[in-house]
Amino acid sequence: MCNKYIVNWSGSEDSSHINLYLCAHFLLGDIMEEKYFAELIKLIKKASKKDEVPISAMVVKENKIISKAYNRRVKKNNVLAHAEIIAINKASKKLKDWRLNNCDLYVTLKPCSMCETIIKQSRIRNVYYLLEKPKEKKEYNKTKFYKANICTYVTEYEARLRDFFKKKRDK
Ligand SMILES: [Zn+2]
Numbered sequence: 001m002c003n004k005y006i007v008n009w010s011g012s013e014d015s016s017h018i019n020l021y022l023c024a025h026f027l028l029g030d031i032m033e034e035k036y037f038a039e040l041i042k043l044i045k046k047a048s049k050k051d052e053v054p055i056s057a058m059v060v061k062e063n064k065i066i067s068k069a070y071n072r073r074v075k076k077n078n079v080l081a082h083a084e085i086i087a088i089n090k091a092s093k094k095l096k097d098w099r100l101n102n103c104d105l106y107v108t109l110k111p112c113s114m115c116e117t118i119i120k121q122s123r124i125r126n127v128y129y130l131l132e133k134p135k136e137k138k139e140y141n142k143t144k145f146y147k148a149n150i151c152t153y154v155t156e157y158e159a160r161l162r163d164f165f166k167k168k169r170d171k
Helices: 015-028 034-049 083-095 113-121 151-170
Strands: 004-006 031-033 056-061 064-070 103-109 126-131
Touching (some): 031 034, 034 056, 034 064, 034 103, 034 126, 056 083, 064 083, 083 103
Parallel strands (some): 103 126
Antiparallel strands (some): 056 103
């Protein structure tokens, strides 16, 4: 049984480029492994038992599972405790680096917008998911953002930010 999949992509290249593209991606390790989804299914069973929305996630690097997690928002009373975020935190601790270069994330459901941002920030390479988000799942939109135009603090903060990055550059 073949348990490796070349990642789908959409592009306008003609077919001669397609083979090159696939070869390159094969060599770079952009291959989705079915076995990790079996692990994810085991994890969602744990989540369901604990009355958590069954979503699970895993960080994989060089064919090794670095971390696994399932949604624990209720148990932890923590809005951040989505499976993806927990898996990313665990992986960062284990690898002693917040940048998860060359890591892939396997997740049961397509990540929400919060997780998507964190995933991108963490430099995860590929995200593989089983299901799209349910259509009725709304993004929350009640929060309003206001810019505080308090000159003293705006000026001081601007200067401190500038100094910080200048020192970094000068190092
Ligand atoms: Zn999320």
